[in-house]
Amino acid sequence: MNKKKALVIGAGVNGLVLSNYLQKSNYDVKIIEKSKNIGGACTPDNTIINNKNISFAKGATVLGMMPDFIFKETGLSQKLKIYSPESQKVVYFEGEDSEVNIHKDPNQLQKELSNKVGERGSVIDFRNDENKVINFIQNGYVTGEPPSLESAIRFLGKDLVDMWITGTARNLLDYYFTSEKTKLYMGMTVIESSPESIDSKGSAFIIPLMDSGSVFDGYWGYVKNGIWQVTKELGNINKALGVEINTSSEIDNIDNDNKKVFTKSGKSYDYDILVFATDPLTPTNYFENKKLKKTLEVKKYTGTSGKVTAFFKNKVKWVNHNHDGDALSSFRFIFSVDNLNDFEIKSQNAYKKLSYYEPGYIQVYCEGAGQRKLGNKEPFDKLIFFTKNISYDKKGIEMPEIHEKIKSKVFKYILNPEDCVKSVFLTPKDMNQEFYFPEGNIDHMMLTDGQNFDKRSFSEINNSFYNFGDLSDVFYCGAGAYPCGSVAGTAGYMCYKNITMHQ
Ligand SMILES: Cc1cc2nc3c(=O)[nH]c(=O)nc-3n(C[C@H](O)[C@H](O)[C@H](O)COP(=O)(O)OP(=O)(O)OC[C@H]3O[C@@H](n4cnc5c(N)ncnc54)[C@H](O)[C@@H]3O)c2cc1C
Incomplete structure (x- = not known):
């Protein structure tokens, strides 16, 4: 043929x-x-x-x-x-002494959130319902069946669809949780690629969507x-x-x-x-x-994500942390806001280009430690700061003060910031120019x-x-x-x- x-x-x-x-x-x-x-x-x-x-x-x-x-x-x-860290992720809220550990086990996580941020809602119900939606999404990936509300209702029932697919992220987070800090952690992916409003219809869907990968069973890791x-x-x-x-x-x-x-x-x-x-x-x-x-x-098409890659001449040492093993490669999250309203305001301000940088959160990927776990020994340790919210205005090289500000937010949590020998800053404008993305959106x-x-x-x-x-x-x-x-x-x-x- x-x-x-x-x-x-x-x-x-x-x-x-x-x-x-x-x-x-x-x-x-x-x-x-x-x-x-x-x-x-x-x-x-x-x-x-x-x-x-x-x-x-x-x-x-x-x-x-x-x-x-x-x-x-x-x-x-x-x-x-490939490798995904087994150790729990770590969340830092600026101005607070102790970090929050994000355990994989929902019961342990429930306890941690209750102790550290006063959570009185149900992490277990949230995870159970989220898993149902993720199953639906993953099933569509395998069969190649395009998304439709009819098939979602057939699979999940109308209540879950109203809450998780057509609903707003704010409503979803308010339904399961009482603590603003839990809501921030669980809801941060809504703006990971786009400055999407947590009040817009369908914004809830981004939360299970971003957890729908299966190469590491919903988690993230290194190659x-x-x-x-x-x-x-x-x-x-x-x-x-x-x-x-x-x-x-x-x-x-x-x-x-x-x-x-x-x-x-x-x-x-x-x-x-x-x-x-x-x-x-x-x-x-x-x-x-x-x-x-x-x-x-x-x-x-607008994007508001920035990325700093920082190189260190010695292994990065985290404050309050064990300096060996799996924990060094754990993902870390630094929040500059402590409630959903501020999270929303900062994200929308960057979208509207009200300023170049509206601090929201930074996801820290410990790439160097991940590479060491994979048996790849590199001459410099490496951290990546995936940063929200950077407006679509200028290239990284034109904003050295913002580059420094982002680094200083992370350096507060490490013992050897002086070992950082170089860093590179990429903004949505750079992403437009480097990768042909229309307005720098990573999607x-x-x-x-x-x-x-x-x-x-x-x-x-x-x-x-x-x-x-x-x-x-x-x-x-x-x-x-x-x-x-x-x-x-x-x-x-x-x-x-x-x-x-x-x-
Ligand atoms: C800074 C940054 C950080 C990110 N972090 C992560 C992350 O950690 N993990 C993750 O999973 N994703 C991440 N993403 C998102 C991810 O990289 C992209 O969503 C994904 O790579 C897009 O793949 P694609 O094949 O759809 O498009 P692209 O990778 O954009 O590929 C499109 C290709 O088309 C080519 N092209 C464009 N126009 C033409 C033309 N006219 N003729 C011929 N060729 C053309 C381009 O050169 C390009 O090679 C990140 C993205 C960026 C920019």
């Missing part, structure tokens, strides 16, 4: 996962990638410290959202060594030698399968009637299906669908009302979720599609299921 030709635009994790599955199911796949390297936002950067060339994660840093079956079926599990090994190895696996990857290759125009793509370097590619694994605005440049172009132009497009769950689609074709507009042979599966971004490839996989189900 003749193979069908699939042309994939973009070699980020979604384009690579999609290509892997299509190539294995009787498609001949070619990829066109604009950058000189594959990986998209899951890619390395380099810096020189004391004459040593050091690689580090330029964009994405930690693994967690990837479905376990994608990790296995693509062949990645054979190539990569030996750095997370970009995921896209690097996927590229190698795909090439071995026969996928042709063309880097430094930019589209000039598309003749969709004759199914041909022409690049600026004068090459042309035939296709039976064309899939954009880019941001969602990119394909609108090549097709005459004014309605869709207009719809896409008014969608929300390409905000997870907000009208752009989330069953609405996170660009298809105008009934029962075909991943088509692009009304074009039957053109698809979209970048981070702007359901479920969202992350080093997961779930949108790429679900798009593959959509393509093969209809053909």
Whole structure:
């Protein structure tokens, strides 16, 4: 049987996962990638410290959202060594002496939250209900069934859907918890990628969504030698399968009637299906669908996440902490607010660009300690500060005072800040310029009302979720599609299921 030709635009994790599955199911796949390297936002950067060339994660840093079956079926599990800390996560509220330990066991966590922040609600009920919603989400990932309210109600019942899928995050958190600090910890992921209001319809859904990865059973962890090994190895696996990857290759125009793509370097590619694994605005440049172009132009693309990578000449030592073993690689969270109202105000202020930095929270990834656990000994220890809320205004290099302010928030909790020899600061503006994200959102497009769950689609074709507009042979599966971004490839996989189900 003749193979069908699939042309994939973009070699980020979604384009690579999609290509892997299509190539294995009787498609001949070619990829066109604009950058000189594959990986998209899951890619390395380099810096020189004391004459040593050091690689580090330029964009994405930690693994967690990837479905376990994608990790296995693509062949990645054979190539990569990964690790998620067993020790509890640690939460610091500014101005308080003792930290809160986030135990995996809900009963232990209930006790800790009750003792430390006076929680009187039910962590156990919250976790039980959240797990039901996560099961529903994960089931959809496996089957490739696109999200719909009807199937959610069938699976979960109307009450859980009203609370967890169409409801607001504030209402959800108020329902289960009494302590503002518990609500902050449990609700922080609502704004992890986007400055989404906790009062907007459907914002509750982001909470289980962000816990729906299964490679570490809902937790997060590290990849030996750095997370970009995921896209690097996927590229190698795909090439071995026969996928042709063309880097430094930019589209000039598309003749969709004759199914041909022409690049600026004068090459042309035939296709039976064309899939954009880019941001969602990119394909609108090549097709005459004014309605869709207009719809896409008014969608929300803003991001407010910043990232500092800090290098230390000696191992980082945490105040009040055991300096050996698993605990050193635990994830840590530093809150600059102590209630939901302030959390919301700061996030919205950054969205409205009222100031460059509105301190909300910092997630600290102990990448160097994680690498040591994986047997990778690097010359410098490394911490990553994933920081909220940075407005979409300026590049990191233009805001040295904010770079320093972020570092000082973390350095309060370490004993040897003087060992920090270098740090690099990336803002939403940098993400726009480095990765072509429209307004620096790490998921390409905000997870907000009208752009989330069953609405996170660009298809105008009934029962075909991943088509692009009304074009039957053109698809979209970048981070702007359901479920969202992350080093997961779930949108790429679900798009593959959509393509093969209809053909
Ligand atoms: C600073 C930062 C930190 C993050 N942290 C994490 C994290 O710790 N963990 C996590 O899971 N996720 C994280 N993310 C999110 C995650 O990296 C992204 O959501 C994910 O990598 C997106 O994958 P993608 O394949 O959809 O798109 P991309 O990675 O954006 O890939 C799209 C590709 O398309 C190419 N392209 C664009 N336009 C064209 C064109 N016209 N022609 C050809 N090619 C084109 C681009 O060059 C790119 O290679 C982070 C992102 C950033 C920026």
